[in-house]
Amino acid sequence: MNGQQQTPQLQVSELYTKRQSKDAARLRAYNKILDSVYHRIRVQSQMPNSPCSLLYTIPPFILGLPRIDLEDCVVYLVYQLRQSGFEVRYSFPNLISINWIHHERDYILDQSPIMRAMLESEKAATEKAKTNTAFNKKPKKAKSTNTVQFQNVLRPSDPSAPSVGKLPSTSDYVPPTQFLQTMETPAQKRTNEVVMPNGSTSGVLADLWKL
Numbered sequence: 001m002n003g004q005q006q007t008p009q010l011q012v013s014e015l016y017t018k019r020q021s022k023d024a025a026r027l028r029a030y031n032k033i034l035d036s037v038y039h040r041i042r043v044q045s046q047m048p049n050s051p052c053s054l055l056y057t058i059p060p061f062i063l064g065l066p067r068i069d070l071e072d073c074v075v076y077l078v079y080q081l082r083q084s085g086f087e088v089r090y091s092f093p094n095l096i097s098i099n100w101i102h103h104e105r106d107y108i109l110d111q112s113p114i115m116r117a118m119l120e121s122e123k124a125a126t127e128k129a130k131t132n133t134a135f136n137k138k139p140k141k142a143k144s145t146n147t148v149q150f151q152n153v154l155r156p157s158d159p160s161a162p163s164v165g166k167l168p169s170t171s172d173y174v175p176p177t178q179f180l181q182t183m184e185t186p187a188q189k190r191t192n193e194v195v196m197p198n199g200s201t202s203g204v205l206a207d208l209w210k211l
Helices: 012-046 068-082 101-110 111-135 177-184 204-210
Strands: 054-059 087-091 095-099 193-195 200-202
Touching: 012 054, 012 068, 068 087, 068 095
Parallel strands: none
Antiparallel strands: 054 095, 087 095, 193 200
8 A cells, every 4th residue: 555656647727827927927018018008198188289099109028027929919909999999900010000089079079068068058049949939839819909990970061051161062062143044045056147337137158148
């Protein structure tokens, strides 16, 4: 029993112990680069009239940190930046383009105090317009007005009443007596006669025929 040898064993976790420590060191280097990228983005976003994009060159190494696997570092940086909401494009071998213009639009529409004030003013104006429209749709009561109506009443004129200040009527007109006599007894038609000195008359046409 004492001479039996123990069977050697190997834990699988032991295979990755050293590798795990190396990967942890590389992760510190990748996070150091990622923090540098975020710092560049913050600085550029604070500059007036600056574009909402930048180009970043991934360094091949960082002093004081383990050697960087460039391909692995690019994958890590692109993934983390896209998870943060940035648009990222990679150019071989170590250049990445970062863009956040869509965040600029979201800020202007949702967070900008100037835009909020404008939207609140527009909202207040819209509500006021709706209130005025609803008020104008209500039927208005007819206003009672004191009106006086005049009717033209024709009254028979009094012949004995004075005519001062009143226009004469056709029924009040009385023609002259001579005009009535002329209308009742029309004058005889005159002929072309010449009164002679002795009182006799002579027709002008008859005398011409006598000549």
